[in-house]
Amino acid sequence: MPPGHDGGHVARLHVRGLRKAYAGRRVLDGLDLDVPAGQLAALLGANGCGKSTALRCVVGLETPDAGSIHVDGRDVAAGDNVRAGRREVAMVFQHSHLVGRRSALDNVCAGALGRLPLHRSLAPLLFPAQIRREAMACLDRVGLAHRAGDRVSRLSGGQRQRVAIARALCQRPRLLLADEPVSALDPAAAEHVLALLAGLAHEQDLAVLAVLHQPDLALRHADRVVGLLHGRVHLDAAATDLDAGDLDQLYTGARRPEVVA
Amino acid sequence: MTQTVVTQAPPPPARRPPGPRAVVVALLLIVLHLVALADTEFSVHTLVRGWHGIVDFFSQALPPDTSWSDVVEPGVRACVTTFYIGLLGTTLSIPFAVLAAVAGSRTTGLGTAAYQLARWVMSALRAVPEVVYALVFVTAVGLGPFPGVLALVVHNTGVMGKLWSEAMDEIDRGPVEALRISGAGRTQVVLHAVLPAVLPQCVGLLLYRLDVNVRASLVLGLVGAGGVGFLIDQSVNLFRFDQMVTYIALVLVMIVAVDLLSITVRRRVTNTS
Numbered sequence: 001m002p003p004g005h006d007g008g009h010v011a012r013l014h015v016r017g018l019r020k021a022y023a024g025r026r027v028l029d030g031l032d033l034d035v036p037a038g039q040l041a042a043l044l045g046a047n048g049c050g051k052s053t054a055l056r057c058v059v060g061l062e063t064p065d066a067g068s069i070h071v072d073g074r075d076v077a078a079g080d081n082v083r084a085g086r087r088e089v090a091m092v093f094q095h096s097h098l099v100g101r102r103s104a105l106d107n108v109c110a111g112a113l114g115r116l117p118l119h120r121s122l123a124p125l126l127f128p129a130q131i132r133r134e135a136m137a138c139l140d141r142v143g144l145a146h147r148a149g150d151r152v153s154r155l156s157g158g159q160r161q162r163v164a165i166a167r168a169l170c171q172r173p174r175l176l177l178a179d180e181p182v183s184a185l186d187p188a189a190a191e192h193v194l195a196l197l198a199g200l201a202h203e204q205d206l207a208v209l210a211v212l213h214q215p216d217l218a219l220r221h222a223d224r225v226v227g228l229l230h231g232r233v234h235l236d237a238a239a240t241d242l243d244a245g246d247l248d249q250l251y252t253g254a255r256r257p258e259v260v261a
Numbered sequence: 262m263t264q265t266v267v268t269q270a271p272p273p274p275a276r277r278p279p280g281p282r283a284v285v286v287a288l289l290l291i292v293l294h295l296v297a298l299a300d301t302e303f304s305v306h307t308l309v310r311g312w313h314g315i316v317d318f319f320s321q322a323l324p325p326d327t328s329w330s331d332v333v334e335p336g337v338r339a340c341v342t343t344f345y346i347g348l349l350g351t352t353l354s355i356p357f358a359v360l361a362a363v364a365g366s367r368t369t370g371l372g373t374a375a376y377q378l379a380r381w382v383m384s385a386l387r388a389v390p391e392v393v394y395a396l397v398f399v400t401a402v403g404l405g406p407f408p409g410v411l412a413l414v415v416h417n418t419g420v421m422g423k424l425w426s427e428a429m430d431e432i433d434r435g436p437v438e439a440l441r442i443s444g445a446g447r448t449q450v451v452l453h454a455v456l457p458a459v460l461p462q463c464v465g466l467l468l469y470r471l472d473v474n475v476r477a478s479l480v481l482g483l484v485g486a487g488g489v490g491f492l493i494d495q496s497v498n499l500f501r502f503d504q505m506v507t508y509i510a511l512v513l514v515m516i517v518a519v520d521l522l523s524i525t526v527r528r529r530v531t532n533t534s
Contacts, residue, residue, distance in 0.1 A: 059442045087444035097435035099457045110453045114444025121449050164439075171443050 012037045012207030013058065013175050018067035020053055020231075027053045028064070029231035035175070040201040040208045042218035042239070045228035046251045051211040054228075055177045059091050071175050087114040090173035094180040096164040100153035104144060104163045107152055108135040111170030131170075138166040142196060158189025165196060169204075176200065178210035182217065190214070194221040215247040322502035325510065332504050336492060336511045343488035344515060346406050347475030350413020351467065354421060357414075361422030366429035368437060369451050379422070386419025395481045409486030413474050421470050428462040429455055464530045468523035475519050479512060489515075 011034035018031040028050045035041045043051045056062040058069055060076065069076050071088050090111070098107045106124040112131045113121055120126055127135075139145045142162040144155075152160055161181060168176055178197060182190035194210075198221045201208040212218045218225050219239050227235035227250040234250060235242075326332050363369050365379030391412045398408035436454040445453070482490020489508055496504040 061438070061442060086442055089442075091439070091442055093435065093439065095435055097433075097439035099436050099454055101457050101460065110440055110445070111443055113440060113446070113449045113453060116449075118446065118448055122452060124453075167439075168443075 011035060012072060013209060014068075014070040014073075015054070015058070016068045018054065018057060018069065019065045020050070020057060020062060021065060027231055028057070028067075031067070031228070031231060032233060033226060035207045035209050037174075037205045037207050038201055039223045040198045040210065040221065041224045041226055042222035043209060043211045043226050043228065044213075044215060044218055044247060044250055045234075049228040049250075050231040051228055052179050055091070055179050055209070055211060058175075058177060059089050060086060087171060088174045090168035090171045090176050092161070092164050092168050092176065092178040092181050094183050096152075096157075096160040098152045098160055098164055098167070101151060103149050104139060104152055104155065104166075105132065105135055105148040107163055108138050108166045108170050111135070111138075111167035112172075114171065135166070135170050138169040139163070141169060141200075142166045156189070158185050158192055161185060161189070161193050162196065165193070165200075169200070174207065176206050176208045178208065180211050180213060183213055190217060191221075198222070215244055218247075219244065318502060321500070322506045324503065325506040326501070326503040327507055332507050333511070336489060336508050339482075339487075339489035339492050339508075340511050340515045342406050343478050343482065343490065343512075344475055344519070346409040346413065346478035346481065346486070346488055347471060347519075349410045350417055350474045350478065351421075351471045353410070354414045354417040355467070357418040358421040358425060361418060362425035362429060363451055363455075365422060365426040366455075368429045368432060368434065369447070369455055371447060379426070383419045383422045383426075386415055387423065388419075389416065391416045391477050392480060392484055395484050395486045399485050404485040404487070406487035409478055409481040409488065412481060412486065413478060416477075417470055417474060421466065424466045424470075425459070425463050428459050428466065432458045461530050465527045468527050472516075472519055472523050476516060 013033070013035040015031055015033040018028050018033075019026075020028040027048070031050065031054055033054070043054070045051050053062060057064045058071075058076065074088075076089065099110075102124065106127075109124060109127045109131055112127075112134070116127070116131065120128055136145060136148060139148050142165050144159060144162055144166065147155060147159065152163060155163065161184075165176075165181075176197070181197070182193050185193060194212075194217055197208050197210060200206050201223070210222070212222075219242060222239045225235070225237060225239050225242055225247070226233055227247065229235075229250055235246065237246075361379050361383050364371055364375040365383055367376070394412035394415050395408055398411040402408050402411070432455065436458060437450055440450045440454045478486070478488055479490040479493075482488040482492070483494045485491065489512055493505055493508050493512075496502070496508065
């Protein structure tokens, strides 16, 4: 059976036995995680429990010490075509990481760079019309088509994060990762962004994995909550089966991380 | 009414006296300056004794020669040439400086070999002053403004490339990382994340270099590279200090104008960031 297939069910993201240590400190200690298409999964846990490291391993910003990562059954760690593999996985960050001096539309178009030849992407003016139309559709999906021509530096934090999500969509990803996407936003903007991520997962059959620091937001918006403790899955349940008390143990149970002998 | 705040907090830590290393460094700096003063024959006494030389100079230089057709008009024309030398010396070096800066920045990540090579080339170009390049180019293309332009292009590539690469090193790495992991290639990342982010700083540094290069092209005139520097050199050789003062006044006006222009444009560029 190919990796990710589990009794006929295909997981978009399939992680097994992921391990990563920094300077002797074990951050990921055999992480197993599946995220199916059409689901918003929230990844919760105390600081240093390995949430962000797991995401960084999936997008290739970190090299895991051991374990496997498959997206749609394909090994993303195998270095045969890293660029093609990266296109499948989009990521949204805590800070939108947009180019402030460029328009929202130009920033969203940049999400398509991975599938554009260099001569069609030398400058925003040279982007093919079809890419610009697609980028407009992505901006429309996040409710910002009317701000397409505005410089990103003129948008609010919540709007910037939505532009960043539109850029991720323009990448046509199979899997969308979000690393604390609402930590820098006010409560209203945070609700908006998480509702958007949940909507994308459900409507566009996207697998979305979001690292969150707000258990209440996770319970309200996510389909499923995965809690990490000391680099391993400690809790994994549908959001409707959990309450805030269940999640407390993720934070109170966090001791000093063990040191590799 | 004043109130004393009663607190259980520990007292602030005592200030540490300067360590032996700081004392040694301070002594070394003092000795270094004493040696430098002796080596450059620095002497207030000599300066005071020679004051009448300065008075002689000014008595010959003032009042300035302001005859229009002999001095002022050629002077203005030469100032414009000097400005053109500085302008072309700056703008024609832009493509070379961009290449050197992109290769010589850690942000762009074009590889260690390109980085080291670019750093080495920029240092080499910077190490030789414009005047030396001008002397070399005069032997190749003859006297006039053209060797001055060539000299500035070569030197400015080294300086502006270094300034720009440092500006690139300091930008927010977030957009670079975001595009990189979305599958964009290195050149695409440079074009769509690095260059747009660094553009205001680069324009500011470009204007600063224009300012510097216009002044440098003045000096280039002294070695035969045309412009108002050439006229100043001539008037000094003919002991026509009254003409020289007029030329210097014109230069002053030009430098102030370029400076004002550069400040205005820089302010506009940084405001729209």
